[in-house]
Amino acid sequence: MTPAVLGDFLAAADEHIRAVHTVNPTVTGFASAAQDLYRLVVVLSRYCGDLAPCDEVEASGRSDLHAWERAIIDAGAALGIAGDCLRHGAEQAAREQSGPAPGQAQHLAAAARELRVGRDLLHTHRATDLAGLTRSRSEWAPVLTSLPVLRALANEIGRWSRQLAPFAALLASSGTWHGPSGGRDKDASLTAHFDFMNASQWLRAAGAAVRAAVDIDPVRTSDTELLYAVPVAMMPQRQRPRLVPESVADLCDGITVSASRLRGAMRDGGQRAWWSASVTSGGWQWMAQAAAVACHLSQLALRSLATRASELADVPVSGSQLDEAADSMTGMRAAWQQVDRLWDGMVTERRLLSTPAMTDASDLVLRLGRLVWDNPHWTPAHAQRAPRRSPPAIAPGAADFRAVVAAAHQAIDALALIAKVDGQAVESAATAGRLYVPTRSLPEEYDIARPYAPAPMTRCRVLHEAYGVALDATVIAAQALDELALAAGAPSKVLALARAAAPAQAHQRGGQNWPNGDIPPVRLPARMPSWGSRTFTDRAGPVEQAIRDRGISDPIILLRAGAIDNAAWHLITRAENAASAPSPSDTPTGQRHADDTPAQLAAQSFPRDKVARPSDQQPSRSAKPTPSSGIRVTRRLR
């Protein structure tokens, strides 16, 4: 079963809001409809409150807000007033009329219900800790406060506000028709009429506030795709690898589930290294081995796809693109092997205890193996070895092709989180004095009468640096797969969009940064340029930073900029290595890649969003945001 995504609820709400106008041109049970419209507008206004970086009072004194931030503040204020008007109007209307809810009311109520559930879904990504601070509960949390999501959601809210405005006007005219005439009742009816008219105008104002931002910074197709793909922050149920043969589609689904569970398990277990005896050296080493094996299997799967690409129609990626993505995993595997080997001589006070993350990593490896090797019962054991699946067997059609790309993408993405969390955890364990080495492995001058001695700091540092290298290599592979998934239209492309969007943070309420999740950024080894692995270290490289400084937040352009930064970093690293190498003939292949890769990356035809614009047409950050078509709203005092 696929997890619920925000799009399920937004699409359902959209259908109901559209249906409001198609059910009946006039309102009969308008009191009920007014109540339901009020509830719907309140939900919309709460969405705005969630997205707004500050309230309208603070906003009036700030000049650093993005056009969309200003738009959501203005829209939220307008919706708040519209809601007040509707509440008052609905109270008046309820005194005058009761009766069965009309069709419109049912649609309005259903839309409000869908949007409430959607908002609850968004709130699953955050939690309030004991100190009252909001904490991220998933890797999606920073995405939810990103500019692409803000653009897409604000745009939907603005569109719905515009659609609902005529209905509020219809309520106003219905009120004058149905209200009893004469005396106090006539006054009440008139009041309700004006309330609904005002509500209609404020709904239009909310829509106009958003439209002004659209003119400055258009919504991209990828923004809406990303918004609709936001999943519920809930670990999917484990799908044990089955004893009966699984289809390619089932295997890929299973890999996605395992990767998702693995990310959840890593997130939940990341803080335990300091104190928990259940976090062991054996577990860390096993995860490093599993990462190396998963990388190896993903690489083989991509090689098969590279062969298959030219044989399939409707596959918009070439064999060479797939081979390049597979090549990017060579360094990753070597880096994980190095981590594995460094663990050989280091232990914690307990050896190996199984963890939930290990179970999910095990499922991931098994399914990747069964995808690559022609044995439905494949395990890493020699006795289960089998020939490779033929390329037509691994990707019979274009859908399977995309599913396999997505499976590899999901696997590598999850491994990046392992590198990040385990690297941090190992540092914590070293600080807590939980790492030991066998005395036999120490030089003779160490005269220690116990079998194990505390690990020398140099060894701990080397291990931590190895995790840094593994993280960097995994990020490079993940970025290569991001590009591939976008180009191939794989279901996992949302990971690429989310990764690109997450650092594009809007300002946060009260001017504070949103907490950076429960996973602090990994510190890279000192010898690495800080812009070596942009995405997972939350640091932009020089090209990406220059793009951001121009106020451009298009995820596709940012991804490309990140790729250029990484390619440049690689070129420099390779150049340094080549300079210190004894002979150029030692690494002929590597040298050739060093020459080709940056140029290829810079020149490659990148998948473009339908509404993506060239950078010179993007709005400049220095351009002051237009005050949303002059709608500077102030909450009406009633």
Next chain:
Amino acid sequence: MDQIEQVQQHLHAADGVPAVLSASWEAFELVQVVAAACADQAADMYPGFTFARGSAASGRNAIAFAPSMPAGYAEQLAVTAPVTGDVYEVADAIAGLASALGARLREAALLAADANDRTACEDAALDAEQISAMLAKDEW
């Protein structure tokens, strides 16, 4: 392959818990080194060799906990000759060595007077059995 046989002989010849532990250390180290050397030689054996190497490291570390383990610095084992020949046969040979290693460690656990020696031998035997299961040509 000669080195595998040589280590296997040391293991058979070991008499008493300390000698078995010392020979086991050597055997685990050999498995580690050979598995690392063989892992990249055949794509289909990479996962098996990788996990077997990890089990060898775990087994070696387990016996280091044994109080009867002879003290002193142990030089890291090096493969005296490059690992050549059929990698699948090498895998099977290591599986044989690991099987023998597991059996000897189980025997040592029964003989050991010290509870910590027993635990260390049993833990290491489990790792040896995992290596055997991972690398044996036939279903273990």
